Amino acid sequence: MIKRYTHQAAEPIVSALLLEQGFVVARASSLESGYHLTANKNNVNARLLIKHLQFDECYKNSLLPxxxxxxxxxxNGKHDSITLQHVxxxxxxxxxxxSFACVPVDVYHNQGIACFHSKEGLRHEYFNSWDELHTFTSSDILPIVK
Structure with missing residues (x-):
């Protein structure tokens, strides 16, 4: 039985899932980096912070199926300007x-906690899906040249 969630326990599992998706995965070289893993595809690096996908107790008695x-x-669950600046x-x-959710950091632009529905509903598109990460690392996106 799992007594307490740690990102260290989830990192190898998330890494394996990303490898199955064709990403090259590396651990952050420093604790001060602000992220835990990088996922690279098409020479585009995505910096990933691993967190606990918790059951939302507010929906414990919900009639949702x-x-x-x-x-x-x-x-602390409250938004700050430092925590996600390198993620x-x-x-x-x-x-x-x-289960997992792959969430672009801009979802947390003005909030510290985000809710995810496993089927239709709020932010369901991130649940058990790597689509946003694939889009981010897509070679179809051309860099802006000044």
Whole structure:
């Protein structure tokens, strides 16, 4: 039984999932980097912060026919300007049901906690999907030349 979630427990699992998707994965070289992993594809690096994809207790007695999750992107759950400044995506992973959410950091632009529905509903497009990360690292996107 898992007693306490740590990103260290989720990192190897998330890394394996990313490798299956064709990404080259590396751990951050320093604790001060602000992110845990990088995922590279088409010579584009995405910096990933691994967090707990928690069951949202606010929906515990909900009549919704599917699970609702949340990810706290900030240590205290409140938005700050420092924590995510070097991060491109938050990857929430749930060790109990092996689900994940790959969330662009701009979702947390003005909030510290975001809610995710596992089916239709709020931010369901991030649940168990790498689509946003694939788009971010797509070679179809041309850099802006000044």
């Amino acid at each position: 599917y699970q609702v999750y949340k990810i706290k992107a900030f240590p 491109d995506f938050i990857i929430g992973y749930n060790l109990l049901d092996n």
